[in-house]
Amino acid sequence: MSKSDCELIAELKAVLISQQYSPVVVGNYCAYARGFLDHLARRNILVTDVTEAQVERYLRDAVALFRQRRGRRPGPRWHQIPCAGIHALLRLVQGQWPPAPKATCAADALRFTISNEYETWLHEERGFARPSIDAFLWEARHFLAWQLERCGVEGLMDLSIGDVDRYMDLRAPKLTRCSLKAVAERLRSLLRYLHITGRVTTDLSGHVIAPTLYAYEGVPSVLDRGQIAAVLESAKKDKTPAGLRDHAILQLLAAYGLRSGEIRHLRIEDIDWRTEAIHVRHYKTRATTFLPLLEPVGEAVLAYLRSGRPVTDAREIFIRTRAPYRKLDKLYSVVRRRLRDAGVQPPGKCGPHIFRHARAVEMLRAAVPQKVIGDLLGHRSTGSTAPYLKLATEDLRTVALDVPGMEVLA
Known part of the structure; x- marks a missing residue:
């Protein structure tokens, strides 16, 4: 290994130590990064020029070598450590990994240009929140790549209804009706933008056919008070750092019905x-709410801050339990695991939103005005709160009117 490679490994080691990786992980990551550098040196490839395809090829060769030496294939998760070590090295050298895609032809250049401009339009003209922009952008990139690969740069201007129908047929088989309707909405937005900017001659947004979803046709999962208490009690018994963190998160979900992102972005x-x-901060609506800090919530958060939260410069309250110590990416797996540990099995989805549903129903049963419920949940309008009414089915039965003529039938 050249002197520069040795210095690079030393720098990588220092970075990993500063991110509080354990000594064993630091050693493994550096060993695999060193092996990858040796592989590049034998092929006269500069680490600054490495592509994703070259990394994938190296990992395939590493699996073949493992099998040759030991007479068996490695476990299904074996590649994660060498992959993580190599990616850490490439982030250090290239500044970003995976690298930003580069245009290799006119179609790529057009797709990147449209996507970048569309992102700006969604943010500045439509005022969408970041998660919504990401979803719209994914659909836009997928559609543009599909269309430009089929018809080339010149084919975009002559986009037809048949092309739109073929794309929707392509997306439909693996999607639910609700998901397919979301695809249609995102595609309509893109087609409208392409027409506004003169890249498509006809506005085809009105020709996107989507399934009809009837108002309140589905009843989402909801927990009762006993189930919530069981989940909280089960998590409270876990005194590990992950247990203290998860208990605090569950308390916030149960007490306020916050969205996942609102908890993940909560700062000290x-x-x-x-x-x-x-x-x-309600990132979906860009509104803010000041709530009283309830005693069970405060005690749970304080216990986590004192005994469970790792030492880190991150300002978010809830942090990963493993290095690198940064904010959580999602809460779904956390909630699902805690529900399972408590023996609670909701009939439908088991993500953090079921606590939000439960909180809304609890307030409805306490005769809290719908506007107040919407304000607490961070809704823009009372129309967003209305779907929760269908969850309080038992309450609706108590105020149901008798059907005229039923006495005669009886």
Whole structure:
């Protein structure tokens, strides 16, 4: 290994140590990064020029070598450690990994240009939140890649209804009706933008056919008070760092019905311990809410901050339990695992939103006005709160009117 490669491994080791990786992980990552550098040196490839395809090829060769030496294939997750070590090296050298895609032809250049401009339009003209922009952009890139590969750069201007129908037929087989309707909405937005900017001669947005979803046709999963108590009690018994973190998260979900992103983005300065208040940013609607810090929530968060949260410069309250210590990417797996541990099996989905549903129903049963419920949940309008009414089915039965003539039938 050249002197520069040795210096690079030393720098990688220092970075990993600063990110608080364990000594064993640091050693493994550096060993695999060193092996990858040796592989590049034998082929006269500069680490600054490495592509994703070259990394995939190296990992395939590593699996073949493992099988040759040991007479068996490695386990299904064996590649994760060498892959993580190599990716850490490439992030250090190239600044970003995976690398940003580069245009290799006129179609790629057009797709990248349209996508970048469309992203700006969604943010500045439509005012969408970041998660919505990401979803619309994914669909736009997918559609543009499909259309440009079929018809070339010149074919975009002559986009037809048949092309739109073929794309929807392509997307439909693996999607539910609800998901397919979302695809149609995102495609309509893109087609409208392409027409506005003069890249398509005809506005085809009105020709996107989507399945009809009837208002309130589906009843989402919801937990009752006993199930929520069981989940909280089960998580409270786990005194590990992950248990303290998950218990605090579940308390926030149960007490306020917050969205997953609102909890993941909650920062240390958002809790005012002196006034016992919590500042919630509703990223979906860009609104903010100040809520009273309830005692069970405050105690759970404080226990996590004192005994469970790793030492890190990150300002978000809830952090991964393994290095690199940064904010959580999602809560679905956390909630699903805690429901399973408590022996609670909702009939439908088991993500964090079921606590939100439960909180809404609880307030409805307490005769809290719909506007107040919407404000607490961070809804833009009362129309967003209305679907929760269908969850309080038992309450609706108590106010149901008798059907005229039923006495005669009886």
